[in-house]
Amino acid sequence: MAAFTDLSLRDRLLMAAYPWRTIDPPAWAQPLRPVSAARVAIVTSAGFYRPGIDPPFRSIAGGDVSLRILPVDTRLDRLELGQVSHSFDREALATDPGSALPIPHLQALAAAGGIGSVAPRHLSFNGSILAPGRLTKETGPEAARILAEDQVDIALFVPV
Amino acid sequence: MAERVGPPRTLAVPFPFGHPLGGPHDFARQLSVVGAALALLDRPGPGPILEDYQRLDLVT
Numbered sequence: 252m253a254a255f256t257d258l259s260l261r262d263r264l265l266m267a268a269y270p271w272r273t274i275d276p277p278a279w280a281q282p283l284r285p286v287s288a289a290r291v292a293i294v295t296s297a298g299f300y301r302p303g304i305d306p307p308f309r310s311i312a313g314g315d316v317s318l319r320i321l322p323v324d325t326r327l328d329r330l331e332l333g334q335v336s337h338s339f340d341r342e343a344l345a346t347d348p349g350s351a352l353p354i355p356h357l358q359a360l361a362a363a364g365g366i367g368s369v370a371p372r373h374l375s376f377n378g379s380i381l382a383p384g385r386l387t388k389e390t391g392p393e394a395a396r397i398l399a400e401d402q403v404d405i406a407l408f409v410p411v
Numbered sequence: 412m413a414e415r416v417g418p419p420r421t422l423a424v425p426f427p428f429g430h431p432l433g434g435p436h437d438f439a440r441q442l443s444v445v446g447a448a449l450a451l452l453d454r455p456g457p458g459p460i461l462e463d464y465q466r467l468d469l470v471t
Contacts, residue, residue, distance in 0.1 A: 257427070258428075271412070271415045271416060274417045274418065274419075275417070277417055277419065277457070277459050279419050279456050279457055279458045280419070281455075281456060282452050286449050286450065286452050286453055289449075291449065338428055339429030340428065340429030342435075343434065343435040344429060344435075346435050346436070347436050349441070350431065350432050350437075351431055351432070353432060353442075353445050355438075356438070356442045356445045357445070359442060360442070360445070360449075365449075366449065405452055407445065407449065409432065410431055411429065
């Protein structure tokens, strides 16, 4: 199991001192339809992007808050990992991008009737964003607009 | 982190950092985690909901 103590001393000090924001009041929306009828999209913070198609994520102060749109037919084995952190098993995501962008899993669930459908577009953020102001004011609303445009019922966030 | 931030629905998993759904190439486990996370949507509010994957009766 991942534990706080697995992190480097630098990361533990950073997390202990970081001014975490609390969602207050708690965000809550009741789904309009059951999961078995819902359209599902994935939002990952692996920082995946398509080389030669998307610009890579940048290593900048506070973190790169930009967004990459990944169509459902994206070749997972061609994705690049833009996450700059070395506090996780990078090799795992490099060899199995589906473990953080589970489009095949959603397709399997849709085929089995577990969900209604798989969204046509999925979203990739970079993790390790220490200054999230522009993320919450600009990129986040843009992501919500895209998901609403695709009539997505459920956004499954896969954190990295 | 989920306890401090309070997202509406969170599934806590017992895997190392970098294995958000389970180990690489373990499709069955990853699928189980995705299914368990989505099942949180069928629970009534109010939230936030923080569930432990290991406590669910679907771990094989």
